[in-house]
Amino acid sequence: xxENKAVKQIIGKTFMEIAEAIKTGQFGNKVxxxxxxxxxxxxxxxxxxxxxxxxxxDSNFDIVLIGPKVDTDLEIVEVQTEEEMHKKMEELLDxxxxxxxxxxxxxxxxxxxxxxxxxxxxxxxxMYIATTTGTSSAxxxxxxxxxxxxxxxxxxxMGINEPTVGILNLDGARQVERALKELDANGYKINFAExxxxxxxxxxxxxxxxxxxxxxxxxxxxxxxxxxxxxxxYTTGGSYEALGYGYGPGIxxxxxxxxLILSRAxxxxxxxxxxxxxxxxxxxxxxxxxxxxxxxAKNANFEEILxxxxxxxxxxxxxxxxxxxxxxxxxxxxxGIDIMDLEDAVKVLWKxxxxxxxxxxxxxxxxxVNEEKLNEATDVLSKAGFVAKEGDIC
Numbered sequence: 001x002x003e004n005k006a007v008k009q010i011i012g013k014t015f016m017e018i019a020e021a022i023k024t025g026q027f028g029n030k031v032x033x034x035x036x037x038x039x040x041x042x043x044x045x046x047x048x049x050x051x052x053x054x055x056x057x058d059s060n061f062d063i064v065l066i067g068p069k070v071d072t073d074l075e076i077v078e079v080q081t082e083e084e085m086h087k088k089m090e091e092l093l094d095x096x097x098x099x100x101x102x103x104x105x106x107x108x109x110x111x112x113x114x115x116x117x118x119x120x121x122x123x124x125x126x127m128y129i130a131t132t133t134g135t136s137s138a139x140x141x142x143x144x145x146x147x148x149x150x151x152x153x154x155x156x157x158m159g160i161n162e163p164t165v166g167i168l169n170l171d172g173a174r175q176v177e178r179a180l181k182e183l184d185a186n187g188y189k190i191n192f193a194e195x196x197x198x199x200x201x202x203x204x205x206x207x208x209x210x211x212x213x214x215x216x217x218x219x220x221x222x223x224x225x226x227x228x229x230x231x232x233x234y235t236t237g238g239s240y241e242a243l244g245y246g247y248g249p250g251i252x253x254x255x256x257x258x259x260l261i262l263s264r265a266x267x268x269x270x271x272x273x274x275x276x277x278x279x280x281x282x283x284x285x286x287x288x289x290x291x292x293x294x295x296x297a298k299n300a301n302f303e304e305i306l307x308x309x310x311x312x313x314x315x316x317x318x319x320x321x322x323x324x325x326x327x328x329x330x331x332x333x334x335x336g337i338d339i340m341d342l343e344d345a346v347k348v349l350w351k352x353x354x355x356x357x358x359x360x361x362x363x364x365x366x367x368x369v370n371e372e373k374l375n376e377a378t379d380v381l382s383k384a385g386f387v388a389k390e391g392d393i394c
Contacts, residue, residue, distance in 0.1 A: 030062050031282045033275050034077075034092055034101035036085045037067035041264040042240070048072055050271020057272065061279035064098050093257050099282040100258035102246070102274045104266075108134040112252030113147065113221050114261050115154040117245035117277055118231040125212030128155050128163070129231075132224040132247040133261050140220055141172040142309045145179045147224075149302070150251035151216035152190070153293045157284035166193035166204035166214030170223060173203050174338040174365075178387070179305050188300035229263070232270060241266045246274035249281055253294050256287050322347045325355040330368035334378055336387040339365045345386045352380045 037047040048070050051063050055074060065076045066085050077092065079085045086106060092098045108114075113134030120127050130151030137143035148165055155163035165180070167173045180202075184190040192202040193214035204213060209227065219227065225247075232241035247261040260278045262271060294302075337345050342358045342365045349356040349369065354377050357368045369377040381387045 030060065031100070031279050032062045032064055032098045033278045033282065034064045034066055034089055034098040034103075035271070035275060036082075036089055036101065036103040037065050037070070038082050038085050039104045039264060040262075040266070042267060044068070044070060046268055047271055048074075050266075050268045051275060053268060054272040054275040058276055058279070061275075061282075063275060064092070066092070066101075089259075090257070093259070100249075100260065100278040100286075102260045102262055102271070102278050104262050104264055106259060106261060108250045108259075109252070109255075110135050110138070111146075112136070112250045112255045113143075113150065114250050115151050115216075115248040116224065116228045117154075117248055117273075118228065119243055120210055120212035120231070121234070122211035127209075127212040127214065128158075128216045128248075129224045129227055130154070130216055130218050131221045131251075132228045133221065134250055135221060136252070137306075139310045141175050141179075142306050144170075144172060144176045144218055144220055145183075145306060145309065147221070148176070148180055148190070148216070148218045149293065149297055151218060153251055153290045154249060154281070154286070155215050156293065157281050157286040157289040159280075159284060160215055162189075162191050163215035164191045164193040164213075165202070165216045165218060166195070166208060167202055168209070168217055168219040168223065169203050169205055170219060171339050172220075174336050174387075175309065175341075176218065177202055177336070178385075179309060182305055183297065183300050183302060186300035186305075188297050188302070229265075232263075233265065236267075239265060241270045244270055244273065245277040246270055248277065249286060251290060253290075255290075258282055258286055322350045324350055325353055328355045328370045328373075330355070330357050330370055332369050332371040332374035332377075333359065333366040334369065334374070334381060334387065335366050337365050337367060337381070341386055342367070345381055345384075348384050348386070349377055349380060352377075354380065 035051050037044050040046050051074055055063050063074050065074050066089055068080055069078055077088060079088050089101050093101060113131035113136045116129040116132035118127055128151050130147040136146040152163055167176050180190055194200045195204055195208050196211050196213050197205055197207060228247055232244040236242050241263055246266060249258055249260045258281055260274055262274055345367050346356045346358050354369060354373050359366045359368050
C-alpha cells in the first residue's frame, strides 16, 4: 500500500468518525458496557441475543461480554465460572476498561440498593422504582428515605433535571413523607408528585403505579422487587421478563461502581434495554451526580434526619396512663399519620384534653376529632411530630 493511499484511508476514517459523532452526539471514545453471560434461567443465548439487539438498536456505546466463548461479533472477555465472571467484571470496572456493567445475582454491600426502570401500562410512561434489590438500611423507614434520594440521583443521571417523587402507600409512608418534607424545607429541593386520585398528596396508591404518576416511586426494596417482576412479566405469566429496563444500578453513599442488575428470568428485550440503561447512566456521569446529590443532602441535615427516624421516638410512655376526655361527635379527620403511630397520636390528643378516635380512611390511617377542634388537634399532632408541619387535614 502506498503512503498516499494509507493517508487517504486515515483521513477517510477520521471524517467518518466525525460524521458519526455529529449524528449521534457522542464525541471521543465510546462508553463500554459489560454484560456477564452466565446465570440466566433462559441460557447464555438469551443474554447474547439481548446484547446483539442492543448493539443493533444503539451504536452510541460498545458492549463487552464477560463469560465463556460464544459465536458473536461482540467483544468477549473469556471466563468459565460465575465467581471468575464477577471478579473479572469488578476488575474491568475498576481499571476503567468498561464504564458500567449489567449482571445477575450480585451481592451489594449494606447501604447500596438498585433503582429499577419500568414502563407503566396505563399511559406507557417510564417510572423509576426506588429500590428493587439490595438493602439501603436495616431499618425499613430509614431505607425508604434513602431510597428516595437514590431514585432522584438515578433520574437526574438519566437527564430528568427535576424528577417528581411519590411515596407508595405502605407502612411507614407517612414517616418517610415527613422526613422528606423536612429535608426539602432544609434546602434539598424535592419535587413531590400529586396522586392522580381526587384527594391528591405525595402518598401514591395503586392507580398511580399503573399510571406512572411520579417519575420516582419510593418503596421498600422487597415491595419494589415484586413490582419489578409484575411490571416486567405481567404479559407472559411470570417466567419470562419481557418489558422494562431491569432492576437498575446499585446506588449508595461512596459507592463508585455502575453495576446494574437483571433477574435470571429477564428476557432478550429487557437485557437489551438494561444495556442501554447502563450506557445512558455512564454518559450521564452517574457517579459524579451521586457525589453531588449526597453532598447537597448532607448539607440539608440528611444524616440528622435519618438518625431521628431510627432512635426511639415514643411520644407516649408505655406505662403512662392517659385519661380519656368526655366522648364527642367526631366527624373531622386528620391524615398523614403512620399506622404504627396511630394509637400514640390518639393518646397525645387525649392528654391535651381533646377527645379522639382512630380510624382508617381511603388513603390510610386517620385520627377522628370534633370538627370544631380540628385545627387545635392538628396543631397538637404537628408539634408532637405525628404529622407534617403544615398538617394534613381531610
